[in-house]
Amino acid sequence: MTDVAVPPARDSGTERRSLEGRIVEAALRCFGRWGVTKTTVDDIARDAGISRATVYRAFPNGRDSILDAVVDRQRDQFFDTLARVVTASSGLEELLTNGMSQAWRELAGDEVLAFLLEHEPEVVLRNLAFERLESLIALCREVLTPYLAQWLCSERASRLAEWATRVVVSYAVAPPDWIGAPPSSGSASGETIEEWADELAAAVVPTFFLPVLRCWEGGSGEDAPRGSGAIALRGAGEPSPPDGQGGRVPTEPGTAPNDVLPVSYPQTTLHEVPHG
Amino acid sequence: MSDDVREKILEATYGCIARVGLAKTTVEEAARLSGLSRATVYRYFPGGKDELVRAAVAWEAQRFFARLATDVSGAGDISALIEAALMRGQEAVEGHEVLQKVLHTEPDVLMRQLTVEGTRILGLIRGFLTPFLAQVPLPESVSAPAAADYVARMILSHIMAPGSWDLTDREQVHELVATQILGWISV
Known part of the structure; x- marks a missing residue:
């Protein structure tokens, strides 16, 4: 798979x-x-x-x-793990949240990467800027689009793959002030890298992605007007997994698609940036 | 120490980088081009060549974004502003002869300079955008600086690597801004 x-x-x-x-x-x-x-x-x-x-x-x-x-x-292992997480997700929102969290866990938890970023950042960063960033985006688009195309038309799936890649790279290289650097192993705060990555994904996905995905869902070529229409980011439609294996859970019985969406944004996380 | 002298040294150093690249730029050459003594250059940049080159890269990066800010400041609203920043930004990156030359001949040396600079550039764009984002109705959970931070990241990412977007095409840029960059705000 x-x-x-x-x-x-x-x-x-x-x-x-x-x-x-x-x-x-x-x-x-x-x-x-x-x-x-x-x-x-x-x-x-x-x-x-x-x-x-x-x-x-x-x-x-x-x-x-x-x-x-x-x-x-390292790249193959990264995508293998990501593919497992993504395949196990039963809806677009879950896929995006788990996938991005997993990517951040892997990037922040990789000791070699951490060493290189500290001592020879150019070795890492040259792969994340300009032409090499183009290649990386193209690769991620190729790998991730089939998974996302379970829920979106292929054009939007490809757009979303690229979008998520950019956000993952940017926030991994320079975590925003409102969340701070990932905890190093044995850090005093007791926070784990997994918690840090989950927190980041739980803030970023509902804030920046979901409002747009609500308009995209349904797979038509035309943008739906903002805030209109049915939303089914979880278990929508009749998706066919890219590898031909079924087994995802569609909408839970008796649950309207709208009900499974978070109705409120995370209330605190993004507020920690001091004004000015 | 005077800002004018500092500026003169940085300008000479940048001219030197444009001609011979980052690695071959020397304090001697920067001193010669600025008409100053080696000792004077060292007085302004005690770290010598490394500090000088880093400062010159930072100097040009700041000029680059200052030019961009001036170019886009006439835009009517936040959407138009970001659209203009993407179009002009990508154009300016592609048309920046020194950047393009160094990217091809000395990518690693440049990346070492941009590591620190990257964070600062992000901060610059964020600072520029924050007052604009403070004027639009943001979701309750997001502060203007956090919103500006996200938008700044997206702008930087796209002008470095446009990916599947054609940033010379007004309609595509409009779509990009209306969805991924500002779609989460009801502008």
Whole structure:
């Protein structure tokens, strides 16, 4: 069910893949310890318990190609987890809230990413600005649109995928004042990264997304007038999951779609920004 | 220390970056171009080359957004203002020769500068937008600065990477602003 995000396996056999995997994991540990710039192929070889020559046999271009493989693997894992969360959601609002929270959990909880953002931010940020941001948006649109198209016409599903990607990236790179930085492990406040991400998603989705999605829902090409018409962000219509597997729960019996929407916005979170 | 001298040094440094890039810009060259001594440049920028380059990037980023703010300030309402900011902003990013050159030749060096600067730029746009958003009826739970923060993020994101939106197309920009950027407010 995660075939949306996982690229076809390389044809070089299990043994080769496991060697590559070992090197990638060793590289990841080294990056988390010393950063990308200071990690050498020797460091990676030593950590993986293999010779330098073996590393080069798997990755003839050395460190840069290992870095690419690390990024690929992290990205695939990210989308695998996201796909699981998204597939388990039974409505658009839930999908968006859980998906964005999951994305923030992964990004804020990734220790290597946190290390790099602190010590070599350019290694991370170059992937999140200008042309690379374009590529990332295009990738997310491709991966996420099929899930969103269960509830929206494909054009709006694609728009929403891009929109959510931008918001996730922006708030992950620089959390807004009204929520503050994600808690680091063992922080004094006792708040967990999961709670932080949930809080962020629970504020952002109802505030900025839902009013617009209410107008979009229904999948027609024309914008419905604001605030009009039936709203069914949960369990609407007769969706068909992108992977052909059914099993989502449609509208709960006896529950009008309007009733399952939050009628009020979170009352406090967005107020914490001091005026001026 | 005078602001004029500081400005002169930054302008010379920026000219230097435009010609040779971020990495090859030196205190010596900035001093030569501004007609000042090395010692004077160091007096204004004790951190030397790194501080000088960072300050010059910040200086141009602020000028960039000041120009943008001037360009859009005549817009009639908040929607027109943001539409103009997106169109002019993206145009200005694409037409910014030094930015485009450095993006292609030294993306990592630029990103290192923009890490700190990015947060400040976000703050600048937020500060610019807050009074405008204070005049529109926001949902009860959202303060004007929090609203401006969201809108600033969306503007920055789109002028850096327009994605599927054609920001030269007035109708598309109108749709983008009416939905994703301001659709949550009853403007």
